Amino acid sequence: MSTDAPAPRNRSHNVTLTRAPALADTLAARLSEDIRDGRLKPGEQLPTEQQISLAYGVSRPTVREAIGRLKHDGLVVTRQGAGAFVADPNAASVFRLSVADFSNKDEIHNIVELLMAVEATATQHAAERRSAANLAEIRARLDAMQAAIDRGEPGVDEDFAFHRAIIEATNNPFFRDLSDFLDRRVRNFIRTARLNSARQAGLPQAVQVEHIRIFEAIERQAPADAREAAENHLRNAAKRLERYLVL
Amino acid sequence: MSTDAPAPRNRSHNVTLTRAPALADTLAARLSEDIRDGRLKPGEQLPTEQQISLAYGVSRPTVREAIGRLKHDGLVVTRQGAGAFVADPNAASVFRLSVADFSNKDEIHNIVELLMAVEATATQHAAERRSAANLAEIRARLDAMQAAIDRGEPGVDEDFAFHRAIIEATNNPFFRDLSDFLDRRVRNFIRTARLNSARQAGLPQAVQVEHIRIFEAIERQAPADAREAAENHLRNAAKRLERYLVL
DNA sequence: GTCACCAAGTTGCCTGACAAGTGGAAATTT
DNA sequence: AAATTTCCACTTGTCAGGCAACTTGGTGAC
Structure with a gap:
């Protein structure tokens, strides 16, 4: 029940699409959507890095990388020892405009x-x-x-x-x-x-x-x-x- | 001369400003400036993660996190096995607007x-x-x-x-x-x-x-x-x- | 001269570990 | 019983080391 559970072996879960979108990126995108679509509300605490790590079958460094992106974009704030929290959109100080598919x-x-x-x-x-x-x-x-x-x-x-x-x-x-x-x-x-x-x-x-x-x-x-x-x-x-x- | 150099012990280099800006953030900011100010030109290859790690006295994961930020902002592109390169500003697909000091x-x-x-x-x-x-x-x-x-x-x-x-x-x-x-x-x-x-x-x-x-x-x-x-x-x-x- | 192959170098990702900080529960005192 | 202090489990921040996947340039065979 505690932290001594055997580390899951899931290398086979590799999504290996063409031109690998990088694990951290896809994870960041998913979390980002969760926030924007309101499944995670401002002030709410995100799951811990370990929980996310288990839930998505990736390692903690990868989770950290993804959360780091969100932090960079001002979507979440983290407090060492406390956890990661969804940022108040009113206080967000960085705007990000992504022009993804330019064929559209x-x-x-x-x-x-x-x-x-x-x-x-x-x-x-x-x-x-x-x-x-x-x-x-x-x-x-x-x-x-x-x-x-x-x-x-x-x-x-x-x-x-x-x-x-x-x-x-x-x-x-x-x-x-x-x-x-x-x-x-x-x-x-x-x-x-x-x-x-x-x-x-x-x-x-x-x-x-x-x-x-x-x-x-x-x-x-x-x-x-x-x-x-x-x-x-x-x-x-x-x-x-x-x-x-x-x- | 090779990779067996003893890992530098530099915990004392901790910049510990008030409310720690996180190592990766400061590093990302420095590299970002290098690019914007033209010290690193489009297409040019960045130093390898190991070189940066040694140069700035931080671990490779931290360097990775910093470079991950730049990648996220569309400032660099990385190719596995090849290295990290400064992105072509004309092709940049993400715009980032940071409103830093709002007392100004x-x-x-x-x-x-x-x-x-x-x-x-x-x-x-x-x-x-x-x-x-x-x-x-x-x-x-x-x-x-x-x-x-x-x-x-x-x-x-x-x-x-x-x-x-x-x-x-x-x-x-x-x-x-x-x-x-x-x-x-x-x-x-x-x-x-x-x-x-x-x-x-x-x-x-x-x-x-x-x-x-x-x-x-x-x-x-x-x-x-x-x-x-x-x-x-x-x-x-x-x-x-x-x-x-x-x- | 051309082509297949290999080895060194680089990024991508993982495991395991410790330090620093937080918050609440337990223990102690009043 | 209530208030205060102490302590411990938990979380994030950082580090070290290692292996897999991929790129690239050079080497040797043809």
Whole structure:
């Protein structure tokens, strides 16, 4: 009944799926679901490491690794000697956004929607409070983009750098980090989905016209115009994305 | 020179700060910085677990735990038999937003700014595509808020639920999760900072008037009006927050 | 020159053990 | 009997050592 039970031999339980998802990860995912779906309520104590270890047929280090993840994500807090407890969601200080299956069309749509919201507002803020240095940097990126176009290149990197310079001008690290992540995600998707055809035959120049409108609004510090220009640009970009998605 | 070197005895190296930050956490933070600051470049191989173990004077399980965190955050990828490598930031599929020191006034300001951007756009989308069920839920939350006010309560929970019902109507989990996090964070700050005085003497009713404007815009599916009403509400809320912050 | 094979190195996971901290029950005192 | 102290079982944090699975580069056979 106590702790001297013979250690269960369960190597055969190895889930060995293709490209092993790592035991700790699957366990962490399960516990994480238990919390999010309310099977484990805030403040409630988790089973002890040993109990989980027995219940799931994995070793304690593996359980510790899984719980460590949850702790890292702010879902649980542990107190040495006492146990592990489900954290109060109101006090959680870390937000985790996982874009899992990027082949899902809805997911892309939702991501792009969030991207539009963040970048449009960021562009507005940039117009409100860009410094002279910010403006110079943005102009430099715009010129670099034009140079790339003149060389006949699609200029994806220059495009990204232009937007990044604008976001930087918001002087808000949360906008910067989130926008950076979303932007990378979408651009990477476009790249891997081999939609580069979208960047052909005069399209870059059309994009550049929209960039210029954004730049000019930021230059004359007109927030409303900047937002509208950004919204227009993003709307068109989303439209181009949609169009090439169906192909 | 090989692996038979005597295990270093370094229990005295225990950093024992107040409320022990856990060895693995500090190690993960250091490695994480190395990556973010570019001392470790994308694609580059990390030192082996054993090397790190020796270098930092901790055991291999601890190193594993730290690397596990980085893996979880999408900063590194590991290949059994090969090693651990810094992940390509373009391919990173998880975004992590950590709101560390919440006593910092700038940080609050930045968070609120992001919250405003997300919720205003979310409210707009809610007006665009709320279902009848969504609308009913939002109305129920609005009524519950009114009931709380009539009972003379501040109705913070009802307020939160009202906003949550709106966000839910966007039908976009990214908006929902991010907004949920930011909202909780700000409200929790207000609570702990004992600014409840902000919720006195007719203020709830003033807030409710703004809520009603938002609700009506969503009801008649007027996106622009909904956004404007939400922006107005959030601007006022931010103003109230600022005012009570200086006290 | 090409290909199969092997050995060293690395991560993934396990067992067993001890230290540090917690909380409640038992023992002691009032 | 009630209050206080002491102590012990339990839990998490960390360590050591070991084996299995996998990768990679080099070596030898052809």
